[in-house]
Amino acid sequence: MALLDVKDLEVEFPLGRKTLKALHGISFSLNKGERIGIVGESGAGKSVAAFSILNLLSKPGRISAGEVIFENQDISKLNRDQMRHIRGNRISMIFQDPMMTLNPVLTIGTQMTECLKAHRAISKEEARQISISKLRDVMIPSPENRMDSYPHELSGGMRQRVVIAIALLTDPSIIVADEPTTALDVTIQAEIMALMLELCANNNVGLILITHDLAVVSQVTERIIVMYAGRIVEEGQTQDVITNPKHPYTRGLIKALPQENSPGARLNQIRGSMPALDAIPAGCSFNPRCDFADEQCHKDIPQLTGPKTHTAACIHIDRIPAFQSTGGLT
Amino acid sequence: MDYLYFAIKRLLQAVLVMLVISLIGFSIQDNLGDPLRELVGQSVSENEREAMRDRMGLNDPFLTQYGRFMYKAVQGDLGNSYFFKKPALEVIAAKFPATLELVIGATLLIIFFAVPLGVYCAINPKGWFSKFIMAFSIVGISVPVFLTAIFLIYVFAVELGWMPSFGRGDTSDLLGWNSGFLTVDGLVHLVLPSISLASIMMPLFIRLIRSEMMEILEMDYIKFAWAKGLVPVRVWFLHAFKNTLLPVITVGGVQVGTMLAYTILTESVFQWPGMGFLFLEAVNRVDTPLIIAYIIVVGLIFVVTNTFVDLLYTWVNPTVKLVGSR
Ligand SMILES: Nc1ncnc2c1ncn2[C@@H]1O[C@H](COP(=O)(O)OP(=O)(O)O)[C@@H](O)[C@H]1O
Ligand SMILES: [Mg+2]
Numbered sequence: 001m002a003l004l005d006v007k008d009l010e011v012e013f014p015l016g017r018k019t020l021k022a023l024h025g026i027s028f029s030l031n032k033g034e035r036i037g038i039v040g041e042s043g044a045g046k047s048v049a050a051f052s053i054l055n056l057l058s059k060p061g062r063i064s065a066g067e068v069i070f071e072n073q074d075i076s077k078l079n080r081d082q083m084r085h086i087r088g089n090r091i092s093m094i095f096q097d098p099m100m101t102l103n104p105v106l107t108i109g110t111q112m113t114e115c116l117k118a119h120r121a122i123s124k125e126e127a128r129q130i131s132i133s134k135l136r137d138v139m140i141p142s143p144e145n146r147m148d149s150y151p152h153e154l155s156g157g158m159r160q161r162v163v164i165a166i167a168l169l170t171d172p173s174i175i176v177a178d179e180p181t182t183a184l185d186v187t188i189q190a191e192i193m194a195l196m197l198e199l200c201a202n203n204n205v206g207l208i209l210i211t212h213d214l215a216v217v218s219q220v221t222e223r224i225i226v227m228y229a230g231r232i233v234e235e236g237q238t239q240d241v242i243t244n245p246k247h248p249y250t251r252g253l254i255k256a257l258p259q260e261n262s263p264g265a266r267l268n269q270i271r272g273s274m275p276a277l278d279a280i281p282a283g284c285s286f287n288p289r290c291d292f293a294d295e296q297c298h299k300d301i302p303q304l305t306g307p308k309t310h311t312a313a314c315i316h317i318d319r320i321p322a323f324q325s326t327g328g329l330t
Numbered sequence: 331m332d333y334l335y336f337a338i339k340r341l342l343q344a345v346l347v348m349l350v351i352s353l354i355g356f357s358i359q360d361n362l363g364d365p366l367r368e369l370v371g372q373s374v375s376e377n378e379r380e381a382m383r384d385r386m387g388l389n390d391p392f393l394t395q396y397g398r399f400m401y402k403a404v405q406g407d408l409g410n411s412y413f414f415k416k417p418a419l420e421v422i423a424a425k426f427p428a429t430l431e432l433v434i435g436a437t438l439l440i441i442f443f444a445v446p447l448g449v450y451c452a453i454n455p456k457g458w459f460s461k462f463i464m465a466f467s468i469v470g471i472s473v474p475v476f477l478t479a480i481f482l483i484y485v486f487a488v489e490l491g492w493m494p495s496f497g498r499g500d501t502s503d504l505l506g507w508n509s510g511f512l513t514v515d516g517l518v519h520l521v522l523p524s525i526s527l528a529s530i531m532m533p534l535f536i537r538l539i540r541s542e543m544m545e546i547l548e549m550d551y552i553k554f555a556w557a558k559g560l561v562p563v564r565v566w567f568l569h570a571f572k573n574t575l576l577p578v579i580t581v582g583g584v585q586v587g588t589m590l591a592y593t594i595l596t597e598s599v600f601q602w603p604g605m606g607f608l609f610l611e612a613v614n615r616v617d618t619p620l621i622i623a624y625i626i627v628v629g630l631i632f633v634v635t636n637t638f639v640d641l642l643y644t645w646v647n648p649t650v651k652l653v654g655s656r
Contacts, residue, residue, distance in 0.1 A: 056557055058548070080562070088559035097556075100550035105572045105647065115558040293455065 001031035001072070003206055004053070009076075011045075011052050011064035011230075013277070020277035022048045024230045025066065030174065033204040035197075037217030037238070039253065040227035043274040046210045047096075049227070050178045052076075053208070054087050070174075089119040093197075094165035094177040098184070099160035102151035108135075108162055109147030115169050125291060134165040138195060157188040161195070168199060174206040182211070193220060214253055217240050226250045229275055229285035236310030245314035245323055248290045254323075284314070292316050337641055344637040349628035355622040356399050359409075408626060409619035413612070418623035425643055426627075427508045428498055429593050429604035435524030436589060440535055443528075448539025449574075452547060453566060455540075464540075467533030475592055479526040486522060494519050496601040523600045530592055531585055536580055543574040576647050583639025587632035622629040 011023040022045050030036055038046050051057050053068055068076040075086055087093075095101045103111060112131035114117060114120060122130075128147065135143035138161040151159055160180060167175050180196065181189040197220045200207045209221055217224055217238065224241045226234040226249065234247040245251045253268035254260060261267055272289040275281065284302050287293040296315060304311040314320075342430025374382075379534045383389050387398065402408070411418045452459040487495035499519035501510045546552060547570055601607065605624060612620035621633035 054557060056553060058553070084559045084561065086559070087557055093554070093557040095550055095554055097550065101554045103551040103555065103569050103573070105576075106569070114560060114564065118558065118560050118564075163554075 003032045003034075003071065004030040005067075005069040006049075006053065007067045007069065008065045009049070009052060009068065011048050011057065011061055012063050012064045015060065022061065022066075022230050022277055023052065026230075026232050027066075028225055028232065028235065030206050030208060032173065033200075033206055034223070035200060035207040035209065035221045036223040036225060037209045037211065037221035038225045038227060039211060039214055039217055041212060041253075041270075041274045041277070043229075044227040045230040046212075046227055047178050048230075050176050050208065050210050052092070053176055054091055055083055056093075056094060057088075077271070085119070088115050088166075088172075089170045090172055091176065092170070092172040094163050094167050094175060094180045095162075096179040096183055096310055098156055098163055101163050107147065107152075108149050108151065108154075112147070112162075112166055112169060115166055119170050130169065131165070134164070134168055136164070137168065137199065138165045140165070156184055157192060160184060160192055162175055164192075164196060164199070168203070171203065172205065174208065175200065176208045176210070177221070178210045179212070180209075181216070182213075189216075196220070212255060214242065215259060226253070229280050231285065231313065232276075232304065233286065233314070234310075234312040235304065236312075240310045243309075243323075246306065246310070246317050247286075247314050248292055248320065249286050250312070251323055252289075259312045266308065292320050333644065336644060340637055340640055341388060344633050347633050348630060351626060351633075352389040352400060352403060355625050356396050356628075358625070359399070359618055359622050401539045404625070411612075411617055411623075413615050413617045413620070418619040419627075421620060422608065422623055422627055424508075425603060428510070428602060429590070429597070429606060431510055431520065431590055432523055432527060432593060432596065432602060432604060433586070435520045436527035436531070437586065439524055439528040440531055444532055444535035448536045449543060449566065449571060451536065451540040452543035452570075452574075455544060463536065469538050470529060470533035471531045473529075475526055475530050475595050476599050478520070478529045479596060482522045482526055483599070493522050495522070498603055517566070523596050523602050526599070527589060527592060527596045531589060534585070535578070535582070539574060539578055542577050543570055548571045548574045549573075557642040576643060579639060579643055579646070583635055586635050590628055590631060 006029065007027050008025040009023055009027070010021065010025050013020045013022060026045075026049060028036070038049060040046055048061065052061075052063055055063065055078075057063070057067075063076050066076070067074045069089065070086065075083065078086070098165075102108070108186045109131065110130065112134070113124065113127035116127040116130055117124075120127075132143045132147065135146060140146055140158060140161055146154075146162075147233065154162065164180075167177075175196075177196065181192050184192060192215075193216055196207070196209075198206070207221070209217060211217055221238055223235065224234075224238050225232055226241070226247065228249050234241060234250045236246065241250065242254060245254055249270070252268075255268045256270060258267065270289055275285065275288075281288055281298070283296075283298040283300055284290070284293070287297040290297065292314075294316075300315060302313040304313045305317070306312055359361050381465055387395060390398075406419055408418045410416060414421050442631050447463055451463055454460050482493075483495045486493040497519060499515035500513040501508050501516055502512045503509070504512060552565065552570055555565045560569075590606075593602075593604060594609055596602065597604045597606035598610050605627070609621070609624045611617075612624065
């Protein structure tokens with residue numbers, strides 16, 4: 001039995017008279033201590049998927065169907081108070097922009113200890129000691145002094161370390177990280193990613209890593225989920241997916257990586273762009289951008305098919321030629 | 331160190347503003363009415379008047395006169411009231427407690443009602459109670475203060491007879507301060523005037539707190555606070571409200587000054603023996619020194635509160651960039 005089992009999850013945004021669907025029934029699972037990556041271009045629905053796990057969708061988003069089963073309980077149906085005991089306790093989150101994640105008017109210490117005190121009956125001093133030790137874990141220099149600092153006194157990289165420390169405070173079983181390094185300086189992205197990998201692996205914490213960077217997930221995760229326009233279009237073991245991508249969209253993402261292109265050459269971007277929620281084409285949503293699309297692709301919505309370890313949602317999987325990688329990712 | 335630098339700079343600005351106010355005050359003295367007419371009768375001849383003008387320095391150049399005015403002003407001498415035949419500042423000081431207590435009463439009402447109502451409306455923007463409060467506050471903003479005052483007097487003083495309709499009631503001496511806070515009668519008299527004075531600012535504050543707080547509630551750090559599993563009360567009243575407070579303090583400080591202006595209306599409807607009432611009487615009597623003293627005192631209060639609020643704001647907000655600091 002998986003630790004987390006997301007089943008046919010649908011999310012919609014009621015906007016005035018129209019209701020827009022952002023997730024069209026996605027399913028995936030996560031085992032204890034496993035690390036999976038969710039990739040896709042901006043607007044694919046990755047953040048919506050991440051936030052719906054903890055039922056933290058921004059207004060007016062809501063889960064309209066499906067289940068989020070965590071430790072044999074459908075947590076999408078819990079009320080606010082029951083959900084509170086899951087959030088930040090059993091499942092933690094790391095947001096994209098560390099400049100915006102920490103409260104500007106509260107000290108680091110306050111923002112750490114309050115999380116512990118919300119979930120455990122411990123004294124102020126105990127909470128403080130645990131917080132300091134977690135700051136040490138994320139390699140923040142002189143953590144005792146940092147407890148009294150305000151967020152603006154720290155650099156972006158340091159702030160994201162603090163956020164990671166907060167996420168680890170209660171020894172959760174899952175961390176959901178939504179583009180944790182995207183807003184950071186390129187030079188420290190790898191550092192932060194390595195730190196997260198190490199901490200999750202050492203503490204047996206499950207990780208759902210959301211990113212638009214395939215190179216990052218290929219280094220950190222064991223499994224990859226590729227999303228396009230609110231659907232999962234490919235899923236499989238990381239190695240399988242990056243060496244033998246089946247879906248034309250996944251192939252396009254890999255070909256567009258700088259590592260796959262000769263230096264100085266123009267990047268092989270996928271033509272066109274991710275459709276807005278109110279302009280998703282009929283049939284396979286990827287069809288306007290796909291080189292292999294035919295009439296059938298404009299009619300049928302493809303389902304995920306293939307062996308359990310590597311599935312893809314494309315009706316032409318058997319027809320399209322084998323993938324030739326230049327080996328940039330491996 | 332940076333804060334000290336900022337504080338000194340801010341204080342110098344305050345002094346500058348006071349200089350401008352004093353200049354305005356002095357120009358009024360220079361242009362409004364003829365002081366001699368107030369002092370001497372019709373029988374005095376034009377030659378004698380001219381001699382008196384010379385003696386009083388009224389024919390000196392503008393700057394000389396202004397210098398003399400300022401020299402006296404910094405020593406607390408703003409001239410004698412023509413009507414009371416006493417130093418103008420002394421006359422105002424005697425009325426100051428009444429006005430201050432009225433402002434305090436109104437401010438307390440605003441804090442105790444606007445904060446919870448504004449926060450409530452921000453948390454439940456779609457609830458019927460929030461919609462009612464919002465609709466009511468639009469009405470509140472558009473009703474002139476004297477109408478509110480007259481309405482209150484009509485209902486609670488005339489019809490129901492629960493509240494007195496004018497004056498301060500019994501006052502007692504509190505460390506040399508003539509206060510209405512210590513007697514029941516004094517407090518009862520304070521109720522209606524405070525409500526009408528508060529009624530002008532209340533809708534503004536409810537709306538301000540609501541809109542600032544709603545904006546804050548959408549911030550990432552609030553979402554992160556929810557993601558940490560904190561109890562709602564902590565998210566709303568610590569994480570969100572503390573951030574809401576900063577812009578509210580700034581606007582609030584300015585509004586306390588504005589409220590002083592509205593005391594003129596409130597005090598005249600309730601015949602409240604404060605500075606505002608005194609000012610209206612002074613205008614009627616063309617009591618120029620008293621008018622000027624009022625303008626300067628109110629200007630001073632305004633500048634002091636604003637400076638104080640600015641210093642406080644910078645003190646409370648750890649992220650504010652100290653302009654001018656290196
Ligand atoms: N609060 C919202 N209201 C309306 N539409 C939203 C909202 N949040 C996200 N969306 C839409 O949902 C889609 C998926 O967004 P998101 O999950 O943020 O994409 P990403 O994969 O880049 O994280 C986008 O088309 C976005 O415009
Ligand atoms: Mg996103």
